[in-house]
Amino acid sequence: MRAPLMLMSLRSWATTWLTRLLLVRLRKQGGLDLSVLRRLPDAALMPLHRDGLDPVAPLGELRDREPVSRLPIPGATVWLVSGYAEAKEVLGNAGAFSNDFRHLVGTAASEADENPGGLGFCDPPDHTRLRRLLTPEFTMRRLNRLTPRIHAIVEEQLAQLEKAAQADPDGRADFVEHFAMPVPALVICELLGIPYEEREAFQEFSVARFDVVGGTAASFGAVAQSLEYLRGVVAAQRRDPGDGLLGMLIREHGDAVTDEELAGLADGVLTGGLETTASMLALGTLIMLQDRQHFDALQRAEDPAVVAAPFVEELLRYLTVVQTAFPRFAREDVEIGGVPITSGDIVIVSLSAADRDPRLGADMEAFDPSRPPAPSHLAFGHGIHRCIGAELGKMELRAAFPQLVARFPGLRLAVPPAELEFRKLSIVYGVDTLPVHVD
Numbered sequence: 001m002r003a004p005l006m007l008m009s010l011r012s013w014a015t016t017w018l019t020r021l022l023l024v025r026l027r028k029q030g031g032l033d034l035s036v037l038r039r040l041p042d043a044a045l046m047p048l049h050r051d052g053l054d055p056v057a058p059l060g061e062l063r064d065r066e067p068v069s070r071l072p073i074p075g076a077t078v079w080l081v082s083g084y085a086e087a088k089e090v091l092g093n094a095g096a097f098s099n100d101f102r103h104l105v106g107t108a109a110s111e112a113d114e115n116p117g118g119l120g121f122c123d124p125p126d127h128t129r130l131r132r133l134l135t136p137e138f139t140m141r142r143l144n145r146l147t148p149r150i151h152a153i154v155e156e157q158l159a160q161l162e163k164a165a166q167a168d169p170d171g172r173a174d175f176v177e178h179f180a181m182p183v184p185a186l187v188i189c190e191l192l193g194i195p196y197e198e199r200e201a202f203q204e205f206s207v208a209r210f211d212v213v214g215g216t217a218a219s220f221g222a223v224a225q226s227l228e229y230l231r232g233v234v235a236a237q238r239r240d241p242g243d244g245l246l247g248m249l250i251r252e253h254g255d256a257v258t259d260e261e262l263a264g265l266a267d268g269v270l271t272g273g274l275e276t277t278a279s280m281l282a283l284g285t286l287i288m289l290q291d292r293q294h295f296d297a298l299q300r301a302e303d304p305a306v307v308a309a310p311f312v313e314e315l316l317r318y319l320t321v322v323q324t325a326f327p328r329f330a331r332e333d334v335e336i337g338g339v340p341i342t343s344g345d346i347v348i349v350s351l352s353a354a355d356r357d358p359r360l361g362a363d364m365e366a367f368d369p370s371r372p373p374a375p376s377h378l379a380f381g382h383g384i385h386r387c388i389g390a391e392l393g394k395m396e397l398r399a400a401f402p403q404l405v406a407r408f409p410g411l412r413l414a415v416p417p418a419e420l421e422f423r424k425l426s427i428v429y430g431v432d433t434l435p436v437h438v439d
């Protein structure tokens with residue numbers, strides 16, 4: 001895969017959601033040219049800003065002072081929830097808060113092939129029915145069958161990383177292009193049951209799915225293109241169901257699940273499992289290379305799995321690469337953290353701020369895999385919309401890091417850390433490239 005294609009995103013889903021929302025509200029008030037909405041106020045985008053790996057200091061200060069605060073977005077009432085307890089309260093209350101996509105774009109737009117479908121943008125009872133279909137495939141018993149392939153994919157991509165470094169005159173290779181992105185893409189192929197001959201094309205479509213650099217129209221166009229491709233995959237599975245997730249759903253549920261729902265569910269797997277895991281692999285490796293004690297601890301461990309488990313959990317909390325949850329829409333008047341939320345208001349939950357809430361323990365701004373167990377982090381969300389693929393993501397991370405340090409004990413950055421380019425205003429935080437030497 002080509003690195004420029006993979007990581008072109010400069011604006012986030014969150015920015016797109018808010019811009020689209022504001023557009024719909026202003027249309028109802030008489031309309032406004034979309035070009036006026038391309039840039040939201042900087043203060044409204046603070047939840048998406050970081051200083052290196054850390055959420056910006058003003059976000060933490062706001063959380064500590066006002067865990068439920070008003071975002072300065074003209075034309076709409078939007079609340080930012082940044083405290084941990086308050087975030088869990090919002091995410092866990094599906095009765096008071098809706099995820100329905102139609103609240104964002106309006107009924108007409110959602111009928112124009114712009115609705116991405118899947119679990120993240122629907123409410124019960126549709127959400128309940130669809131999640132019930134998927135849950136059996138995401139139990140550890142079912143997921144364990146993927147373990148050998150996950151380890152094999154990791155080894156194959158480590159070999160590709162080494163090959164790329166050997167072919168480069170300076171002995172450098174892009175960790176993102178040759179390892180961090182292909183690993184989850186190929187695991188998703190295994191999960192869904194994408195035929196081997198289609199996997200290169202699948203990776204291209206998967207990555208293009210996140211290219212929202214063109215703003216609202218481009219981002220929704222990318223969704224439509226992704227869904228069009230996935231509809232073709234679903235149609236092929238209807239004719240000849242395979243052994244993967246899609247084939248299983250078709251064999252076991254037949255006409256009870258539509259092609260549109262299957263395509264939406266597959267797209268949701270992409271949204272939840274590709275760029276997120278890729279960012280965790282890249283940023284987790286960066287942490288190890290900047291502080292070798294973590295690299296060495298994995299390398300020296302008699303049982304790497306024992307060391308990898310708390311390492312991965314702390315990485316998930318510390319990085320929280322999905323910076324904000326899908327927007328919620330208040331169905332009714334409700335109070336969160338003592339702040340009244342009115343029916344129709346929009347609520348954005350800052351997962352990255354919540355996971356560093358000092359109320360969770362001492363020095364939550366530090367990365368410390370040895371810290372005592374704290375309340376569950378929100379890296380995968382919470383409540384009925386908690387990422388259904390959370391355990392699969394952990395399996396990939398727990399496999400990848402020990403295999404990486406064992407294969408390349410001399411792994412190091414090929415550029416000074418200050419030269420790394422982190423994504424700007426991206427809901428899934430990460431680096432565009434991570435040049436490394438593997439010897």
